[in-house]
Amino acid sequence: MAPFSRWLLLLTTLTACTTPSAPFSGDAEVIPERNTAPWDGGAEALPERTDSVDLGPYSDCAFKLAVGDAVAACDDVSLFDQSTCTPGALDDLDTVGFYSLKARPSSSNTAYSGYSLRLPLEGGKGTLSGRALTRQEIGAGSFFTSATLPATPFSPARDLVFMGCTRPTPDRINGCYVQCAQGKVGTVGTFTAARPGIRTRGESESSGLKLVSEASVSLGMPVDVYVTKGHAYVVAVGTASKPGGLAVFNVRDPSHPVLTKTVQLAGDSYWNGVWAKDNALYIASASSGVIVYDISNPADPQYVRAVPNAPLNVHTVFVDDKRLYAMAPTPGDAVLIFDVSSPLAPVELNRVSLGAGGSGPHDAFVYEERLYVSHTEAGYHAFDVADAEHVYPMGGYSFDGQYAHASAVGTFAGRTVAFEGGEYPGSHLRVLDVTDPANMKLIGEYGLRPETSIHNILLRGSKLYVAYYQEGVRVLDVSIPPKPREVAYFNTYRETDPDRTGSSLEGAIGIRVPGDGFIYVVDTSRGLLILSEQR
Structure with missing residues (x-):
């Protein structure tokens, strides 16, 4: 290892x-x-x-504002275009579990970013790459979550917001995201979130x-x-x-x-x-x-x-x-x-x-x-x-x-x-x-x-x-x-x-x-x- x-x-x-x-x-x-x-x-x-290998955007979902636009609240649900999302796709989501998120900016097919989402099995506040979630609306038809990443010597503090849209397989959610900083839209794109705790191919424990x-x-x-x-x-x-x-x-x-x-x-x-x-x-x-x-x-x-x-x-x-x-x-x-x-x-x-x-x-x-x-x-x-x-x-x-x-x-x-x-x-x-x-x-x-x-x-x-x-x-x-x-x-x-x-x-x-x-x-x-x- x-x-x-x-x-x-x-x-x-x-x-x-x-x-x-x-x-x-x-x-x-x-x-x-x-x-x-x-x-x-x-x-x-x-x-x-x-x-x-770049497989293209993960979803047709999109954030309505453009990069550089002023934004009062990055986590305003109304700013996400969900018209192409699959009705009922997220109805049976668990409220706990682990997800591995991969974000693909719309402006680039190479600058991927990865995040780990933890929703504690015992319930309570989750984290995104170790940072406490500021929005945690996951389950009962919704995958909407956000967190604030702290400033670094190279960038200011950033708000990250993820909106789930489709569920191509039971272990995966696709959607769109936005990153905001200092009151402006910084990055928009799509993401995929895989949950390793759910088995693929309908597998049992073993074969x-x-x-x-x-x-x-x-x-x-x-x-x-x-x-x-x-x-x-x-x-x-x-x-x-x-x-x-x-x-x-x-x-x-x-x-x-x-x-x-x-x-x-x-x-x-x-x-x-x-x-x-x-x-x-x-x-x-x-x-x-x-x-x-x-x-x-x-x-x-x-x-x-x-x-x-x-x-x-x-x-x-x-x-x-x-x-x-x-x-x-x-x-x-x-x-x-x-x-x-x-x-x-x-x-x-x-x-x-x-x-x-x-x-x-x-x-x-x-x-x-x-x-x-x-x-x-x-x-x-x-x-x-x-x-x-x-x-x-x-x-x-x-x-x-x-x-x-x-x-x-x-x-x-x-x-x-x-x-x-x-x-x-x-x-x-x-x-x-x-x-x-x-x-x-x-x-x-x-x-x-x-x-x-x-x-x-x-x-x-x-x-x-x-x-x-x-x-x-x-x-x-x-x-x-x-x-x-x-x-x-x-x-x-x-x-x-x-x-x-x-x-x-x-x-x-x-x-x-x-x-x-x-x-x-x-x-x-x-x-x-x-x-x-x-x-």
């Missing part, structure tokens, strides 16, 4: 994701056909539409996946899990009231996980990734680098050391047969490579850096002596790591506005294929032919609602397991990589779960499929969920 500041920045470019054949417009009913014939390796290169058990994690916000030796190791990021750390569960009986131990380190509360090799458990720490624990007794991890010797911000880790790869973003901006032939005593071999700056490397995947790095704003890049002490770049895939986040790589019909997922609204799954890393090409796509995004990806044979934040767990048949086909899902996200805030970075975040017949999922609120696939 990346810093909250990136979420605030990317809200300004929140846009639609895509299906395998056309820009995704919010119609989640569009699902690729069944994969019945083996793939021959052929695929047409698709154009990169980026994550900033093809069954909840076997659920175990809460009291350490903070759980974010990742690794399963080995009959135990699930869940790491959590600390919050204002909770310390973060490691929770160890005995899952030899998956229907009854048993918490055996919790582990914290003083002054070290941001543990974001976890992996294991033999008797060593590796934890990615924002303060200590990679923390090594001895899990000879799997129920009772014992601290061994932290590597490298100097403190470093490590965000995620990846382990193959002989090496540990640690992603160190700002200020490190490097992938650290360790020899782990002695798992409890990692030896640093090299540091690989693009020198691209930005948010640095987020995650990585190693396949056939190639290191594939999801390098956030710098894109997706491949390195030859056959000789860990002499690593060289092989090529990459990038576009404006990218936030490369996670990937999985495999071989299909003799082609090397990467399944690459971005993070933050507007991003989605891309299928890349990376057989020639110097000439990576886009051959397929899969996405759900444009307000949601992927966090983690696992490839097992011809199935891709996706932790898709507010969209829960999605299982895709990728036997024909250009045409990913969803075959199962489990909706983990519920607005009523403790500590939900409506952020797009909530829900299913970590996932492991260790081969014991179960899927282990971490949800940011619910904790550890163990699922089984229904055949």
Whole structure:
């Protein structure tokens, strides 16, 4: 998971994701056909539409005054032209819940602004991006709300008013808005407001996946899990009231996980990734680098050391047969490579850096002596790591506005294929032919609602397991990589779960499929969920 500041920045470019054949417009009913014939390796290169596709105005609703006109009260309902609004469309709106708002100014198709609307589940005053609402007329046929945003060094205080008009799907409201400052109309435009707590496509809780058990994690916000030796190791990021750390569960009986131990380190509360090799458990720490624990007794991890010797911000880790790869973003901006032939005593071999700056490397995947790095704003890049002490770049895939986040790589019909997922609204799954890393090409796509995004990806044979934040767990048949086909899902996200805030970075975040017949999922609120696939 990346810093909250990136979420605030990317809200300004929140846009639609895509299906395998056309820009995704919010119609989640569009699902690729069944994969019945083996793939021959052929695929047409698709154009990169980026994550900033403008689909035009969201509504015919409009504010009657023009930009620059004097206005006595921005929240005067009579100043909104609602003649094109659908009668009865808003009659059954809930008075509580979370909405993600995307505002599109009429004067521009690129300067989007994003806001989060919270209507407390217990009732009472709501907020718009943390600011108390000044009008809150939502429910019983109305979606009319406003708030005042404070002055900044670059702008005066602004009044924002949103008027709902249509409801294209149960989870979405479209309408028009106005922003006023110093008694004049500043910006007019249209908006869409998606409510992630309402499922799309008429989905039930699940299809093809069954909840076997659920175990809460009291350490903070759980974010990742690794399963080995009959135990699930869940790491959590600390919050204002909770310390973060490691929770160890005995899952030899998956229907009854048993918490055996919790582990914290003083002054070290941001543990974001976890992996294991033999008797060593590796934890990615924002303060200590990679923390090594001895899990000879799997129920009772014992601290061994932290590597490298100097403190470093490590965000995620990846382990193959002989090496540990640690992603160190700002200020490190490097992938650290360790020899782990002695798992409890990692030896640093090299540091690989693009020198691209930005948010640095987020995650990585190693396949056939190639290191594939999801390098956030710098894109997706491949390195030859056959000789860990002499690593060289092989090529990459990038576009404006990218936030490369996670990937999985495999071989299909003799082609090397990467399944690459971005993070933050507007991003989605891309299928890349990376057989020639110097000439990576886009051959397929899969996405759900444009307000949601992927966090983690696992490839097992011809199935891709996706932790898709507010969209829960999605299982895709990728036997024909250009045409990913969803075959199962489990909706983990519920607005009523403790500590939900409506952020797009909530829900299913970590996932492991260790081969014991179960899927282990971490949800940011619910904790550890163990699922089984229904055949």
